[in-house]
Amino acid sequence: MKEFELKYGCNPNQKPSKIYMADGSDLPIEILNGRPGYINFLDAFNSWQLVKELKAALGLPAVTSFKHVSPTSAAVGIPLSDKLKKACFVDDVPDLDASPLACAYARARGTDRMCSFGDWVALSDVCDVTTANMIKREVSDGVIAPGYEPEALEILKSKRKGAYNIVKIDPDYVPAERETKQVFGITFEQGRNNFKIDRELLSNIVTANKDLPDSAARDLIISLITLKYTQSNSVCYAFNGQAIGVGAGQQSRIHCTRLAGTKADTWFLRQADKVLALPFRPELGRPERDNVIDGYINQNEEDVCGEGIWQKYFTERPEPFTKEEQKAYLATIDGVSLGSDAFFPFDDNVERARMSGVKYIAEPGGSIRDDIVIARANKHDMVMCFTGMRLFHH
Numbered sequence: 001m002k003e004f005e006l007k008y009g010c011n012p013n014q015k016p017s018k019i020y021m022a023d024g025s026d027l028p029i030e031i032l033n034g035r036p037g038y039i040n041f042l043d044a045f046n047s048w049q050l051v052k053e054l055k056a057a058l059g060l061p062a063v064t065s066f067k068h069v070s071p072t073s074a075a076v077g078i079p080l081s082d083k084l085k086k087a088c089f090v091d092d093v094p095d096l097d098a099s100p101l102a103c104a105y106a107r108a109r110g111t112d113r114m115c116s117f118g119d120w121v122a123l124s125d126v127c128d129v130t131t132a133n134m135i136k137r138e139v140s141d142g143v144i145a146p147g148y149e150p151e152a153l154e155i156l157k158s159k160r161k162g163a164y165n166i167v168k169i170d171p172d173y174v175p176a177e178r179e180t181k182q183v184f185g186i187t188f189e190q191g192r193n194n195f196k197i198d199r200e201l202l203s204n205i206v207t208a209n210k211d212l213p214d215s216a217a218r219d220l221i222i223s224l225i226t227l228k229y230t231q232s233n234s235v236c237y238a239f240n241g242q243a244i245g246v247g248a249g250q251q252s253r254i255h256c257t258r259l260a261g262t263k264a265d266t267w268f269l270r271q272a273d274k275v276l277a278l279p280f281r282p283e284l285g286r287p288e289r290d291n292v293i294d295g296y297i298n299q300n301e302e303d304v305c306g307e308g309i310w311q312k313y314f315t316e317r318p319e320p321f322t323k324e325e326q327k328a329y330l331a332t333i334d335g336v337s338l339g340s341d342a343f344f345p346f347d348d349n350v351e352r353a354r355m356s357g358v359k360y361i362a363e364p365g366g367s368i369r370d371d372i373v374i375a376r377a378n379k380h381d382m383v384m385c386f387t388g389m390r391l392f393h394h
Helices: 038-058 082-087 100-111 129-136 148-159 214-230 253-269 288-296 323-328 347-355 370-379
Strands: 005-006 016-020 029-033 062-067 069-076 120-122 140-145 165-169 179-185 186-191 234-239 242-248 336-340 359-364 383-386
Touching: 029 148, 038 069, 038 129, 038 140, 038 148, 038 165, 038 214, 038 359, 062 100, 069 214, 100 120, 100 129, 100 242, 100 370, 129 148, 148 165, 179 288, 214 234, 214 242, 214 336, 214 347, 234 253, 242 253, 242 370, 253 288, 253 323, 253 336, 336 347, 347 370, 370 383
Parallel strands: 120 140, 140 165, 336 359, 359 383
Antiparallel strands: 005 016, 029 165, 062 069, 062 120, 069 242, 179 186, 234 242, 234 336
16 A cells, blocks of 8 residues: 545645655555544554554563554553552453553553543554453544454454554554655655663763662653653653653643643542542443543542532542542652653752652753752752753654
8 A cells, every 4th residue: 555545634624635655665554444544643653653662672562542642651561450450440351461462551541541532552562352352442543553363353343333443554664764744835854763762871860869770760761752752842750660641742841740740640649549439320431430530639620529419420429539638648659750851941840740759850951950950859869860862752
């Protein structure tokens, strides 16, 4: 297949639309089901790069959940605790621990379930039956992988009344060294960002505390590779093999740190006993439960515990999760890793990160206030690495 005609571009008025290889060669993909759109393919090709790079860097199956050209999360195939299984709505999945790919999917899809609603999924490995069954029951636009087990493919084909988008990509495909795009009829050209992210990148530790355990280095690598494919400015919190809070596309660094930190806090709070024990009405669907949990934790648009409201969601009225209780719970969190796609211009970023349990930081360095940022990290006994490399993505 040398080109594929799309229904339309980013919006219905943007026609005609297609994908093709500029040199006239075959596309490195097969469309096994459905008819992916313009934004679907943007998500597919960005997300595939992320999981392929994670797998290469860490040697573990990797999965990411993408939405509007940025990851909601990315994770590697590490078994989940019982509490995390329940928080991710996968405690009912048989033989989950037997599939590292399914564990990676459970983590990636379960991190920010509200943002992952209607996502695009990328799998680093051949899709197995356990992973396919988990994808089938979530609201999702499509999936890209290097292959699919026959039974897994049939399971996915049955999704969305047979219209689910399934793309197979050639895992050996290597793009040209130079890439181009057009803006306002003007062509931009640049070298591809082939910068390698690995443990060696974390060797320049600038803080007094230089104790960087392997688990933290793994999480920093996950964070940095995630940022490499996230719309800038961006900050990513990671913990226990997964990105737990991604702040994308913000003009201010501190707003990235706050946004990602709030998402990380919500991820931790979802695992609190009070949240896991919420007495949901049995007919309430998974997306509705996600919205209610978010409202219960963050106390958003409506008070889900309020009289006349709780009856819509619960079999009995739950006790509110007070801000004081949440603050005390989050105060017990430690060992979180954080990556930033560019340097911290002020130390307020370090202070906000610490509020979400951050112990390890990787950022390029190079600010005129580096000494102030390092001093704040030293105040909290953090470990901070200067990578020397910016990771902007637009």
